[in-house]
Amino acid sequence: MTTAAVGTVHRATALAQALGRALRDAMAEDPSVHVLGEDVGTLGGVFRVTDGLAKEFGEDRCTDTPLAEAGILGAAVGMAMYGLRPVVEMQFDAFAYPAFEQLVSHVSRMRNRTRGALPMPITVRVPYGGGIGGVEHHSDSSEAYYLATPGLHVVAPATVADAYGLLRAAIASDDPVIFLEPKRLYWSKDGWDPERPEQVPGIGRAVVRRQGTSATLITYGPSVPVCMEAAEAAGAEGWDLEVIDLRSLVPFDEETVCASVRRTGRAVVVHESTGFGGPGGEIAARITERCFHHLEAPVLRVAGFDIPYPPPMLEKHQLPGVDRVLDAVARLQWESEWTSEGGVR
Amino acid sequence: MTTAAVGTVHRATALAQALGRALRDAMAEDPSVHVLGEDVGTLGGVFRVTDGLAKEFGEDRCTDTPLAEAGILGAAVGMAMYGLRPVVEMQFDAFAYPAFEQLVSHVSRMRNRTRGALPMPITVRVPYGGGIGGVEHHSDSSEAYYLATPGLHVVAPATVADAYGLLRAAIASDDPVIFLEPKRLYWSKDGWDPERPEQVPGIGRAVVRRQGTSATLITYGPSVPVCMEAAEAAGAEGWDLEVIDLRSLVPFDEETVCASVRRTGRAVVVHESTGFGGPGGEIAARITERCFHHLEAPVLRVAGFDIPYPPPMLEKHQLPGVDRVLDAVARLQWESEWTSEGGVR
Amino acid sequence: MTVLEQPGSYRPAPPPAWQPRTDPAPLLPEAEPLRVLGTPAAGGLDPVLLGRMYGELVRGRRYNAQATALTRQGRLAVYPASTGQEACQVAAALALEPQDWLFPSYRDTLAAVARGLDPVDALTLLRGDWHTGYDPHEHRVAPLCTPLATQLPHAVGLAHAARLKGDDVVALALVGDGGTSEGDFHEALNFAAVWRAPVVFLVQNNGFAISVPLAKQTAAPSLAHKAVGYGMPGRLVDGNDVAAVHQVLTEAVRHARNGGGPTLVEAVTYRMDAHTNADDATRYRSDAEVEAWRAHDPIALLERELTGRGLLDEAGIREAREAAERMAADLRERMNRDPVLDPMELFTHVYAEQTAQLREQAAQLRAELAAAGEPSPACREDDGPQEGRRR
Amino acid sequence: MTVLEQPGSYRPAPPPAWQPRTDPAPLLPEAEPLRVLGTPAAGGLDPVLLGRMYGELVRGRRYNAQATALTRQGRLAVYPASTGQEACQVAAALALEPQDWLFPSYRDTLAAVARGLDPVDALTLLRGDWHTGYDPHEHRVAPLCTPLATQLPHAVGLAHAARLKGDDVVALALVGDGGTSEGDFHEALNFAAVWRAPVVFLVQNNGFAISVPLAKQTAAPSLAHKAVGYGMPGRLVDGNDVAAVHQVLTEAVRHARNGGGPTLVEAVTYRMDAHTNADDATRYRSDAEVEAWRAHDPIALLERELTGRGLLDEAGIREAREAAERMAADLRERMNRDPVLDPMELFTHVYAEQTAQLREQAAQLRAELAAAGEPSPACREDDGPQEGRRR
Numbered sequence A, B: 001m002t003t004a005a006v007g008t009v010h011r012a013t014a015l016a017q018a019l020g021r022a023l024r025d026a027m028a029e030d031p032s033v034h035v036l037g038e039d040v041g042t043l044g045g046v047f048r049v050t051d052g053l054a055k056e057f058g059e060d061r062c063t064d065t066p067l068a069e070a071g072i073l074g075a076a077v078g079m080a081m082y083g084l085r086p087v088v089e090m091q092f093d094a095f096a097y098p099a100f101e102q103l104v105s106h107v108s109r110m111r112n113r114t115r116g117a118l119p120m121p122i123t124v125r126v127p128y129g130g131g132i133g134g135v136e137h138h139s140d141s142s143e144a145y146y147l148a149t150p151g152l153h154v155v156a157p158a159t160v161a162d163a164y165g166l167l168r169a170a171i172a173s174d175d176p177v178i179f180l181e182p183k184r185l186y187w188s189k190d191g192w193d194p195e196r197p198e199q200v201p202g203i204g205r206a207v208v209r210r211q212g213t214s215a216t217l218i219t220y221g222p223s224v225p226v227c228m229e230a231a232e233a234a235g236a237e238g239w240d241l242e243v244i245d246l247r248s249l250v251p252f253d254e255e256t257v258c259a260s261v262r263r264t265g266r267a268v269v270v271h272e273s274t275g276f277g278g279p280g281g282e283i284a285a286r287i288t289e290r291c292f293h294h295l296e297a298p299v300l301r302v303a304g305f306d307i308p309y310p311p312p313m314l315e316k317h318q319l320p321g322v323d324r325v326l327d328a329v330a331r332l333q334w335e336s337e338w339t340s341e342g343g344v345r
Numbered sequence C, D: 001m002t003v004l005e006q007p008g009s010y011r012p013a014p015p016p017a018w019q020p021r022t023d024p025a026p027l028l029p030e031a032e033p034l035r036v037l038g039t040p041a042a043g044g045l046d047p048v049l050l051g052r053m054y055g056e057l058v059r060g061r062r063y064n065a066q067a068t069a070l071t072r073q074g075r076l077a078v079y080p081a082s083t084g085q086e087a088c089q090v091a092a093a094l095a096l097e098p099q100d101w102l103f104p105s106y107r108d109t110l111a112a113v114a115r116g117l118d119p120v121d122a123l124t125l126l127r128g129d130w131h132t133g134y135d136p137h138e139h140r141v142a143p144l145c146t147p148l149a150t151q152l153p154h155a156v157g158l159a160h161a162a163r164l165k166g167d168d169v170v171a172l173a174l175v176g177d178g179g180t181s182e183g184d185f186h187e188a189l190n191f192a193a194v195w196r197a198p199v200v201f202l203v204q205n206n207g208f209a210i211s212v213p214l215a216k217q218t219a220a221p222s223l224a225h226k227a228v229g230y231g232m233p234g235r236l237v238d239g240n241d242v243a244a245v246h247q248v249l250t251e252a253v254r255h256a257r258n259g260g261g262p263t264l265v266e267a268v269t270y271r272m273d274a275h276t277n278a279d280d281a282t283r284y285r286s287d288a289e290v291e292a293w294r295a296h297d298p299i300a301l302l303e304r305e306l307t308g309r310g311l312l313d314e315a316g317i318r319e320a321r322e323a324a325e326r327m328a329a330d331l332r333e334r335m336n337r338d339p340v341l342d343p344m345e346l347f348t349h350v351y352a353e354q355t356a357q358l359r360e361q362a363a364q365l366r367a368e369l370a371a372a373g374e375p376s377p378a379c380r381e382d383d384g385p386q387e388g389r390r391r
């Protein structure tokens, strides 16, 4: 294959395809990797992520299951007990809820319960988030539920390279990983080359996507491009924003985040999930605990409103966009305004 | 009945009994109130909260259901659609998980979905938390899951009076209420008089359980007595702590909390639930957003470790006790220590 | 006697005294799907009812086609057609009395329309407008339910509640073959049977759950055989024979109304279109299979019966088609108008009483909209609960 | 041929060509619970096996009594006795080959012990010590499972995985009558049947789920009738007849081993003790009922058979009882020693690799313990994954 041809191919690799490639490569390397879920076989998944796997590896390796999410995840637990590495696809975020008991009471705890005897190397792929015009139940950002469950890793890629690299890492992990796939970025492309996949550090490492000095935007998944765009726009207003893509929420890369905030003194956490009880609270609280005396302003949050996910025709009002991010940045007390507030200091 | 007799009775009313009384009074007043769950009828519930209800109101009003939590809550949704007010008992915290999809995808959203046409006046009683020597799955603090679900109210009483008053309010509410019953306080008594129940303000109002000036402890449910004890002990060390019992997590009484913290300048959030992604993050972040310039120190959190709930013989290490609360208070930067940290200020 | 006291209420007894709770034999379904059309049994049918069913089938087929066309014009976000399944949809609607309740799944728009819902309102969810575009109480139609099988326990609860109140109400709940694999299916059927709730479960077995064929969904002799495990009768019916489905459902509804408890009905049918407009059915099934089913088309089956018996002629067929065209034209016309949604309504129905937190967030959005020059159409200061915009 | 390709794999066909996936008749359970003891069939049984079962039953009964006594002495947090159900427990353990897996529910300590687990290790959970006190791989016994029916899909997944790997492994999963109402029961049985997984489900129908009698749990003719709805055979057996339970399970295990797929077995039995030591059974059942079942005691049934056939005499009975007493004394003795738990182990097994966050929290606890003068017994600086303390 000529370099030119590779170039043509790799510029065309969408995030969803990179995920498929990661599954394929993992299955080829390790016969214990099994994919299971609704429509993952013959159809290749409703987002075509598993396209071709059943053909290449057979239906026993990539299996269309009966329509029952608790059954799927529960069976995956048993398969993991027997030494397999199941990769489960949940068709949409909200359709992972039926499996919640299996997830919380077993997947997340089996290793601990058995003092290491029964690890759970299960990857649960969850297409998540909104912005695709999906009708009710197809646009939930459910990460708060997973964050609050010890024993799970929670990962959310934002680039094609991370999609590939983190999914490989998730499948290779001996622990259960909730792998949140930002639906709205499924068809995004960013020049990733499947023949020479760039090295992505393992789960638990954030990355500074843009360096800046004025303030830090902390985000993940589908909000990463939004923050990058906001950072570009902020330049015009004189702000030089740093953007951190967390990549994994658990483990949380406190080091990278705190190092940045200690430098910039200001931070905004951005995510699509509802604000109240969402990841932003944890992140903001943690930063404040660790970097309090470096903060020029409270850590602010830009998140979805605290409402059920809206119908498609109204979803644009729910999604944190560039304007809301910039509004929050503007509220980071750049002037002496706070001194006039009559506060204690 | 003589006053003395009443006295005898009311001193003997445990929190679990007050809950039973609330159910009874609500059922007597309103024929649309129906209790359903596993073992709630003949047995009166494993904690005896529903004792006597089936006898007094019949099995159609207090119903032993088949053993299936999604079915129970799902049936409650249909009953609510037809105008009843179901009160559902989940036998233990972890046994509410099978009903998670019904809760998130229906109970919390049906009113919104139907633009008000189908309200869900459902109360879900969840005995929750640890400290009772319960084997695995019997001691979860699952409030983080409920907090992050818009459309639910989340309530957790800490006193006998609140148990009664808030359960009445929950049943009377036209919205779904997750009613978290602190198992470990079921048998606690505090002189409440069932014949003259004190007025408890509706859901959404915190209460200052102890006034103080040095710092504010913010807590709810089973951690309230711990904080009260810590506040007493703190006196000896020269700290005059204010203790706020949130009573409901949703709606969150920001006004009471922020008013206190603005006064004291220091705050510790205390709960039993795991820390990461738990309620404490939201509360600390929110306080910081709103009271930043009144804070002398970062809002700290005392919570369960980020681990699956431990076996009974180790649970004392998980539960936030008086010492941990006092340790946190001690870290609220009373001295000039933080200035030596080399921070920006 | 309370609802829960059942005759012969079981007490555990040692095996020598053991007895089955009920005789299983009468619970087993027919050996093959019941057919009425083209059999002598069709002779006894009410010609007026047959005529009505015919009109509804033709209208329903046209509705499916028009709605699918609207997806191509961007007027619907998605449409899961029930083409080929119209007999089930129509029979379900017609088997109920006005006071009864219908619990549709996301594919059952047509059943809702046949029950009386405005054809446009029924599409509200699918056009991307508000989640439920009608008042469920108006026609006793629950919201179209997307999480599979979760509507079934709702139907049981509602039917149970009505019975406890002494009301004469039956609930009919629809679910697909795929949906029968969900735990909620199991729990709902069990509750219904234990409570003897007046509810009827209609499984439209259309052969597929998206791409997954029935063989990967179940190994049961038939889905109707699941009934015996709950102690309720199972019925198996040709889902393309509108008279047969109507007969079986009417019997089941009557049985429920008379206190006989629930019934599980499996209607064997076929989804002629793809899963939704977004699906590519050629990935998982052959044209030959589809064509085999086309020969068993529900409209053709009824047409054959009616024309054969002189109850329908060319004029009648034309009339039905014209009525369907009028419906389609009206649908097209009204669906081409942009609905006006009020963004502020996002905060209105989350709780009965708006929380301080939501008030604050509503104020934020209101300010954003004002700054962007698009103030809320019904901008009210309090954004408290208010009447739906179209009511 | 892949596991998923089943003979006669179903393709949807229009009703004229419709056929049941399988013949339902052979899937239906026996008309009444199968009995072997006291019937001519008992004549063919292996005396050695019967003797072994007798010893296990007597030991099991004693184990239940001793464990219950230990709750009163505060040595166990809780004990859900299987008194009266020993025949099911013992037969379940003895029906399996060494390479097979047992999936017990929280009530099935005894089955785990009969399968070879150390009697003390089997009680680890219930004494308030670590959640699982044994290595599940050692005796192929999954952790005692508390959330009802959730272990069933695990058994299916494990059996399926073993089959995919070409291993000769059958999984036997235990569940109660109450547990059959959970969605996970349904999903597990369905997966097992569709996958033809080598798994056997044993429902111990002991009449109650805590206080809730079977009549409020199901309206089915029997729980075994649920099998037909999944396309697997259902078997109904007298759960107090150890020979009958053993026979049915052995047949089902063999059927699974030979690629015949899963079986659902309902064993009709009775819980003689309260739900747990903390329960008050007089609230929901009569002494008369308990006494009726005492007349059908599993040990007495076997004893009668053995003595009647001259296979057991007074000496044999005494010997069995003495062996049981020795086991009980040993159990008492060892359970009276305080287990030594390392608080630092709380952080060891949450993840394969300890997170920075947990390292920090572990350091906090270590400091607290040191300050309180109770340093961790195995205080290691890193608290990384380490061998369990007793291994």
Ligand SMILES: Cc1ncc(C[n+]2csc(CCOP(=O)(O)OP(=O)(O)O)c2C)c(N)n1
Binding pocket: A038, A067, A091, A095, A098, C107, C146, C147, C148, C175, C176, C177, C178, C179, C180, C206, C208, C209, C210, C271, C275
């Ligand atoms: C709980 C849940 N899981 C997954 C989905 C995604 N999904 C939508 S339709 C469908 C297939 C449904 O098949 P079936 O029940 O046979 O109904 P049909 O589409 O054939 O009408 C799936 C998997 C869902 N809506 N809900």
Ligand SMILES: Cc1ncc(C[n+]2csc(CCOP(=O)(O)OP(=O)(O)O)c2C)c(N)n1
Binding pocket: B038, B067, B091, B095, B098, D107, D146, D147, D148, D175, D176, D177, D178, D179, D180, D206, D208, D209, D210, D271, D275
């Ligand atoms: C999912 C779940 N819900 C509730 C419980 C609480 N619970 C423990 S045992 C029990 C009754 C179980 O009855 P059954 O399945 O018949 O088993 P048995 O106790 O008779 O052995 C209940 C409700 C649980 N353990 N798990």
Ligand SMILES: [Mg+2]
Binding pocket: C176, C177, C178, C204, C205, C206, C207, C208, C209, C210
């Ligand atoms: Mg289908």
Ligand SMILES: [Mg+2]
Binding pocket: D176, D177, D178, D204, D205, D206, D207, D208, D209, D210
């Ligand atoms: Mg039982």
